[in-house]
Amino acid sequence: MTKFAKCLVVFAVGASFAFLGFAWVSMMGGPNWTAEASALPGYELAKGEDGRWKVTERASGQPVTVKSPTVRASAILAAREDLAKKREEEIKTLNDHTATYKKKLAEAKQFNEADTKAMEARVKELNVQLDSLNAKILGLSGDLVKRSQDVQLIRDEAARRRADVFRLTRELTEIQTDHSRSQELERKLRDQLVRLDGVIASLESRNKQLREAVGNAPR
Numbered sequence: 001m002t003k004f005a006k007c008l009v010v011f012a013v014g015a016s017f018a019f020l021g022f023a024w025v026s027m028m029g030g031p032n033w034t035a036e037a038s039a040l041p042g043y044e045l046a047k048g049e050d051g052r053w054k055v056t057e058r059a060s061g062q063p064v065t066v067k068s069p070t071v072r073a074s075a076i077l078a079a080r081e082d083l084a085k086k087r088e089e090e091i092k093t094l095n096d097h098t099a100t101y102k103k104k105l106a107e108a109k110q111f112n113e114a115d116t117k118a119m120e121a122r123v124k125e126l127n128v129q130l131d132s133l134n135a136k137i138l139g140l141s142g143d144l145v146k147r148s149q150d151v152q153l154i155r156d157e158a159a160r161r162r163a164d165v166f167r168l169t170r171e172l173t174e175i176q177t178d179h180s181r182s183q184e185l186e187r188k189l190r191d192q193l194v195r196l197d198g199v200i201a202s203l204e205s206r207n208k209q210l211r212e213a214v215g216n217a218p219r
Contacts, residue, residue, distance in 0.1 A: 036076050043079040047072070055079045 037045050043064070044056045053075035055064040064082045068074035 037072075037079075040076070040079050040083065042083065045072075045075050045079065055082070057082070 052069035
C-alpha cells in the first residue's frame, strides 16, 4: 500500500509538471487571437464592463450570439461561424440562381434553335425573293436604258425642231421685214404712179388743147 501511494504521488507530481508544460506551450505558441480578430473586418468584437465579449456585424448592426461570452476565443469563433453561415447561405443562393439561370439558358437554347431554323428558312425565302427582285431590277434597268435612249432621241429631235423653229422664226421675221419694205416701196410706187397719172392727164389735156388750137387755126 505504501509503494502504491508513493507511485501515485510521483505520478501526480509528473502529471502536474506535464500540465504546467502544456499550459506554458499553449500560452507561448497558441493562436494569436488579436490577429484572428483582425482577420474579421466585417465584425466588431468588444469586451463590456461586465467582462463579456460582444460580437456585432458591422454592415447590418445585428448582434451575434456568443456561447461563452467571457472567453475571447469563443467570440472569435462565433464571428467565424456566423461568417461561414452567411457565406454558405450566399453560396446556396448563388447556386439556386445558377441552377435557375442554367434552366433558363437551356430553355433559351431550345427557343434559339427553333428560331434559328425559322430564321434560316426565312433567309432562304428572302434570298429567293432577292434573286427575283434582282432579275426584275435587271429587266427594269434594261428597259430604263432603252427608255433613256428613246428619251435622248426625242430630246435630240426636239432640239432639232427647236432649232428649226428658231430658224423659221428668224426667216419669218426677215420675210415680214421684207414685206414691210415691199409695202413701203409699193406705197411709194403708187404715189409716183398717181403723180405720173396726173402728169399724163395734164399732158393729154395740153395735147387736146394744142390739137384744138391747130384745128381752129386759119388755113
